[in-house]
Amino acid sequence: MNAPWSVHITQDDWRALLAHLYPGDRDEHAAILRCGLARTPRGNRLLVHDVLYAVDGIDYVPGDRGYRKLTADFVLQTAESCADDQLIYIAVHCHGGTDRVEFSEIDLASHERGYPALLDITERPAVGALVFARNAVAGDIWLADGTRVPIEHLEVQGRPRIRLHPEPRRPAHAGEAYDRQSRLFGDRGQDILATQRIAIIGLGGAGSLINEYLARLGVGELVLIDPDRIEISNLPRVVGARRWDARTLLTAEGRPEWLRQFGRRLSARKVDIAARVARTASKTVTVTTVFDDVLEPDVAQLLTACDHIFLAADSHSARRLVDALTHQYFVPNTQVGAKVSLVESTGDVADVFSVVRSSLPGVGCLRCAQLISPILLQEEAKSLSERRRQRYLDDEEVPAPSVITLNAIAAAHAVNDWLMGITGLTSDLVDPDRWISFHPLADDIVEYSQRRDPRCPNCGPARFARGDAKRLPTKVR
Incomplete structure (x- = not known):
């Protein structure tokens, strides 16, 4: 204490x-x-x-x-x-x-x-x-x-x-490296960025971009969480990834499957690639890498001491956890995603969109918005072998379409939105109860407000502002 x-x-x-x-x-x-x-x-x-x-x-x-x-x-x-x-x-x-x-x-x-x-x-x-x-x-x-x-x-x-504070505080001088951006939000804004501890969950296409943006802005500490290793199919989208990271000599098409599997086990961890990028971008950043599932209790506990969470992993279990952290521990979050959906019968493109969903304590709940599926939560709780045997989920061997530019739209907007708010540049007239999706096929931007269920188990009174008194929805050991 x-x-x-x-x-x-x-x-x-x-x-x-x-x-x-x-x-x-x-x-x-x-x-x-x-x-x-x-x-x-x-x-x-x-x-x-x-x-x-x-x-x-x-x-x-x-x-x-x-x-x-x-x-x-x-x-x-x-x-x-x-x-x-x-x-x-x-x-x-x-x-x-x-x-x-x-x-x-x-x-x-x-x-x-x-x-x-x-x-x-x-x-x-x-x-x-x-x-x-x-x-x-x-x-x-x-x-x-x-x-x-x-x-x-x-x-x-x-x-x-x-x-x-009890009295005004004088910020440190931003320094030459941040001269151009401190002309926008001042020494005070740069000082705020240097004190921030930001978590990124998922260091794939969107998460790797967010990581580089935050490091170059001068954020003081990054907590990087991802249990996966890089693969050849990730290389066009993951910032800073090199062919050697994916062990392409071993994992390229045409190699024997046993050799490809061996190469995948040797491939670089996504969190380590992101840490390398962040440290290249900033000489002052502190990086904590977590090569593990965010649903592990010890990993989730790290998030309670963060100032913001960027969620760039799309499991419903991760959504539920981050939702709970926002309303229970007052750690704001931004969920970032991009998706290309196909017509199953023909393979034609049905929709393309990028989405940014920012949530503050008491405002913006993924569960209230019906973006956390109870059915998928149950399915994700099963082992991979159980899911494949029971065919609850789409076949994991068939990856969804993904393009770096779609990730970039979502990542840039998410970080800009956070940056303007944290440095005090956002007008207090801005509606915090607002989510945005970008649809390039129709050249359209859609804004929508969230619904609120007063009985919600994530943002309702049973969890809201309870801090350590309530258990987070993590794995049970």
């Missing part, structure tokens, strides 16, 4: 909270956040599950020692609900000012009096408080072991992304 602490909130909750704290009367207002907790090697994250607004004159009244206070009944009722729902109690109120804020001596004294008791009532590992100015936030977190820590920042998981 010695790692830094931060608070993460959805864009909708943030806007509603600001409207409550700053209704235009220049007075002080209050609320209580009920938060899930995610412990990661990079820090402890408080994830806002919901906000309980204190009604002026009823829940938030004139104070005995200070200007105002939350009533004992409101505090006790909320603390008991946190105990019942395994959520962490965080009180909120506002001060005047814009870019700097800190607790008053009266605020800190009230924490001394009340927070030890709140730790006992909630039976949670922490309780705490936040104080807001218009563009700043400070926090005082009390831990069950008796220690007390500040929050490092509050992050709004929206488009654009907003990160608030």
Whole structure:
């Protein structure tokens, strides 16, 4: 629990909270956040599950020692609900000012009096408080072991992304290598990129492009996940792949099958090719390669400490996992894909499209959009031999059509969309509830909004902002 602490909130909750704290009367207002907790090697994250607004004159009244206070009944009722729902109690109120804020001596004294008791009532590992100015936030977190820590920042998981500190921070100079792009989003934007830890699941056609784009942009750390090795048929689409990587002397057509199989076992891992590309593109990037299935519990756990996930693998099990991570751990994701579908009877091209589906916590759920099939989830859970025997899936030996330009359209749009949001260039009027597909045969771009099911097991209350309290949908060991 010695790692830094931060608070993460959805864009909708943030806007509603600001409207409550700053209704235009220049007075002080209050609320209580009920938060899930995610412990990661990079820090402890408080994830806002919901906000309980204190009604002026009823829940938030004139104070005995200070200007105002939350009533004992409101505090006790909320603390008991946190105990019942395994959520962490965080009180909120506002001060005047814009870019700097800190607790008053009266605020800190009230924490001394009340927070030890709140730790006992909630039976949670922490309780705490936040104080807001218009563009700043400070926090005082009390831990069950008796220690007390500040929050490092509050992050709004929206488009654009907003990160608030107790006072402004001066970014480092971007340097000559990033001079041209920092002219677009400034030293601050380049500094943000350098702090990002981004995961890419699937390092094939689209994933390999995303990997190079992120490395050249100056992203600080990449987590690359793929269990496959390169093959000859991948070479036209995988960025940085060489013929030697696919051991073409052994695996080329016309070679004996036993030799081809031997060559395939010696072929380079896709994650290693991607790591080579990233390190060539950036001298500062840190690369973590994972040659394994993302559904393995230890691999999935790595994703909880990431700032964004690009999903370029198309299994429904991976979709479900990444969907859950976004809403449970507040790690936004972008699903990227391209497809050429054929008419089965004739082999003619029926449709060609590239798709980008970005999801934020509470906005954009693949399951709600019916893009996760329960039937295919069951099929993917079977072994390869079982699937072939029962003929549940298309024959794996018949690869689908794929073209690098289709992947490039999706990859470039996905990274641009993320880049504009993370550096704060996206307008806050942009609708986050929007997915896009590109159809080159019809020269058409289609935008569509997602549906939302309040009972959804991926984005609904049972998983939303629960962090470590809920098991991820990984393989069961």
